[in-house]
Amino acid sequence: MQQTYLDQLGREVRIKKFPERIISVVPSQTELLFDLGLDERVAGITKFCIHPESWFSTKTRVGGTKNLNMNKIRALNPDLILANKEENMRGELEMLAAEFPVWISDIKTLPEALDMIQQVGLITGTREMSQSIVNTIQQQFNELAVQAKAKRALYLIWQHPFMAVNNSTFIHDMMTRAGFENATAGYENRYPEITVQEIQRLNPELLLLSSEPFPFAEKHIEDFRVLLPDSEILLVDGELFSWYGSRLIKAPAYFSAL
DSSP states (O other): OEEEEEOTTSOEEEEESSOSSEEEOSHHHHHHHHHTTOGGGEEEEOTTOOSSHHHHHHSEEOEETTEEOHHHHHHHOOSEEEEETTTSOHHHHHHHHTTSOEEEEOOSSHHHHHHHHHHHHHHHTOHHHHHHHHHHHHHHHHTOOOOSSOEEEEEEOBTTTEEOOOTTSHHHHHHHHHTEEETTTTOSSSSOEEOHHHHHHHOOSEEEEESSSSOOOHHHHHHHHHHOTTSEEEEEOHHHHHOOSGGGGGHHHHHHHO
């Protein structure tokens, strides 16, 4: 028996009720499947699906998020593939969708993330658990106290070239909820490349160096202190700013600590 679901791109996807051979090609959605108790029904993940560690070491890895191994996926014969518009390549998803049910998320805000969690729960028959996760996330964000005056912050995700985020990204939404004003909110590109001179011109109150996708570390702080002597510089957990699955439960407490 099959059910028809709309994904977050508005595509109709016919999925077995309930899928028993699931492949997730999105790290934050992989962790969600674990927290929904779907261990035995998840057949494959990517090499970037590092949470939970037990799955990373035991589940079949089907390549990277943007370099999927089609032969491995076909061998697993999935009855559901969970993907994401931004994290996966359109051409690869189109190839997979010609053979398998592919449900694609498209997430730029917290409400869209919560909708994804609810939809995955509906599709996989874990609706009660997914709603519990959503309720917990909503409650914790509702209780998140932010400063009356937002600090102007520059959030960097990459080095060589330096890359930031604009206001059409999920990171921007998390920054706003955490009490930061995104210094590159109005830039045209979602992930704008910026020069050293531009960083100095922006002169943010806070420079937030993300742990992913580029692994900024303590050694980078000294270089930035020379460029921005008046800015506070912090290393931040990129997963808690950019992962939009069940890891969101941990985000409000982390933002409060920042």
